[in-house]
Amino acid sequence: MHSPYQSGAVTKYARCAIYTRKSTEHNLDLAFTSLDAQREACQAYIQSQAHEGWRLVPERYDDGAFSGASLDRPAVQKLLADVRAGSIDIVLVYKVDRLTRSLADFAKLIELFDAHKVSFVSVTQCFNTSSSMGRLTLNVLLSFAQFEREVIGERVRDKIAASKRKGIWVGGPVPLGYAAVDKKIVVVPAEAEAVRTIFARYLELGSVRALAEELDRRGMSKLRRLAGGRTIGGAVSAWVRSRIC
DSSP: OOOSOOSSSOOSOEEEEEEEEESSOTTTTSSSOHHHHHHHHHHHHHHHTGGGTEEEOSOOEEEESOOTTSSOOHHHHHHHHHHHTTOOSEEEESSHHHHOSOHHHHHHHHHHHHHTTOEEEETTTTOOTTSHHHHHHHHHHHHHHHHHHHHHHHHHHHHHHHHHHTTBOOSSOOOTTEEEETTEEEEOHHHHHHHHHHHHHHHHHOOHHHHHHHHHHHTOEEEEEOTTSOEEEEEHHHHHHHHHO
């Protein structure tokens, strides 16, 4: 890969962009977060290469609470746009999996970096994408990162399935007729009566559309109170269609 700098006297400055990512929202409201720690490590690495002409660009590329499973992240898209615009020479990350956990996406990124003569550096893993061995090592590492992501996904799905078998509520909108109490759903008598009425009226009307229209006219809905105290509610007609159809 083309190097934007030479050893010895600095002949050209290399514009360095730092990309950071954190998968969850946990502790993002702290004064010093994981994103800040990643950035500090990358800044220190850039400073160690100052004699080679490395300079940090002012733009920040931070993705908080975004998974590395895809590239559908605002900061990484901004980074790639700046790479295409030719305003970046080196992309630095704390670890390779901060940029992506997908081997296919990583191959696309390296291809894009190559096309625009951009170098890629993982400051804690000492990878150099200009050599074939460096590329092989990165690909092996990304293979394990992708494997880890898939294993975690399988664990989560298995846990959710096991929780459901035990009757434990695993999240999401609570169905009409129930309320979530201590991670379990319990019957709400008043709403349960409404559900019985809905099914009884369906048997009488014989039409989901007619039933939905009647429920909308009667204004039947389930109110939900959000964490901030705000309440939301939706028409029951959509619930009816999803349960009866």
